[in-house]
Amino acid sequence: METKKRVVHMTTVHHPYDPRIYHKQCKSLEKAGFDVTLIARRDPKGNDGDKTINHVLLKTYKSRLRRMIFGTYDAYKKASALNADIITFHDPELLPAAWLLKKQNHVVVYDIHEDYITSIMQKEYLNGQVKKIAVSGYKLLEKFFTKGMGLSLAEKYYEEMYPDGVWILNYPTVNEKFIEHDRTGKVENKVLYTGNVSHVRGARYHAKLPVIDSELSVHFVGKCPGDLAREMYEVAGEQKNKLHIEGIDSFVEKEVIEKRYLERNWLAGVALFPPTEHYKKKELTKFFEYMNAGIPVICSDFPVWKAFVERYECGIAVDPEDDEAIKEALDYLKNNPEEASKMGRNGKKAVKEELNWQTQEYKLIRWYNGLLNQELSSGTGEEV
Structure with a gap:
């Protein structure tokens, strides 16, 4: 043997x-x-x-x-x-x-x-x-x-x-539950961020989203230092109740993150990062996960990221410093549900067949x- x-x-x-x-x-x-x-x-x-x-x-x-x-x-x-x-x-x-x-x-x-x-x-x-x-x-x-x-x-x-x-x-590992999950019904005014939360991963930009759009809530699922969470609540100000942070000072298991993807009909998965050499050339793992779950992506308009979402027609790239552009992207997905749904389907197809x-x-x-x-x-x- x-x-x-x-x-x-x-x-x-x-x-x-x-x-x-x-x-x-x-x-x-x-x-x-x-x-x-x-x-x-x-x-x-x-x-x-x-x-x-x-x-x-x-x-x-x-x-x-x-x-x-x-x-x-x-x-x-x-x-x-x-x-x-x-x-x-x-x-x-x-x-x-x-x-x-x-x-x-x-x-x-x-x-x-x-x-x-x-x-x-x-x-x-x-x-x-x-x-x-x-x-x-x-x-x-x-x-x-x-x-x-x-x-x-x-x-x-x-x-x-x-x-x-x-x-x-x-x-990502193709999650068949994601592939089978049909995003039907009314899309909620909620966006999702998964993975570790930090300044260089856009914590302050994401915390500001409910200020940019008062109807929006942001859900973070991933480890977030306690002092950073407090800073994010300060950034959100009067809209801090629209921030939902799961994983303060605690690692969040892969199975928990996957469960969250399926719990709501998310408007988008977000990745609004500040421009740094460390991230602007990366194809973020969270892109693939959002796509696998059939969720449109809203990300920073770094050339590599912009080319990626345009190639797969799975989301919108915006200047993370431009509040008006971010609001326009959110409104576009809200006001064009068929197009948003198509972005989600395109992402699923790309992950299933290639990524x-x-x-x-x-x-x-x-x-x-x-x-x-x-x-x-x-x-x-x-x-x-």
Whole structure:
């Protein structure tokens, strides 16, 4: 009987049931016949997932520095003891641990979730010179530690920085409940925002929407720091009762978010972000999720985002600083229900046929099988 090949995923930063790590990669590899182990901290809520993925627990540290030092060492020791065929890590702070594991002749993959260079550059608590030094240092360390590793890219434009990387894009798992759900009946004056809430993800813009349109309420489903929630209520002022924030200081599970999509006949899914280098080239995961649910998208008019919604005819791109343009977009969807419904159908069709995790699952499994045969793929990610 052939022994299953063991794949280990490790993260010190992400939630153990992170959608990309757990629900997509781990489950896809398990379904394909791999023995999958996740090394991650415990879910703060004590949930055990579906218990089909072996979960090796890491200690939870309140201090970021202690986590980076002791958590990284703990992850290294636990991964080293598992005799894995492939080890995939998901956080830059694990680079030294991954390098040591590579030295032990493990096949190692770095799954790059973020554009960490622009992420550093937008840190408000660092001054300009410190940012430049930090970016230069990070580039050198990353180049040194990742030599000989496989690079998995969650976004197409990451290829600019990692030309040898492989696209394993962060498309959504097609939710058949969403596909089957028929958006009939009167559309409510309610818009939805899903995912983590932060300044750089447009928290203040979204909080201002009930001020722009007093008939509108905004529903946030995703982790939101308590101090930011208070700031958002202040931005909304007399309309603060129109803000509904689910996830204040608390991670919101994927299953809860999916349930919210189906509970109402939403006017739109919103993604009004301020212009930052970190986001303006991204194809946001929330776009795909709004589309999967058949909800029109209202987003910032960054060239990449505008081209995306126009290509798939699934929403409206507006200047996030232009209140009048935002109001016009909201009114257009209210006053043209047939066109709004068509945008929703177009989005569903695009996700079902093209923009879905199943297309990436196939590439991931084929690539990992190639790695096990010591055929490390190189080049761009359209073909693996």
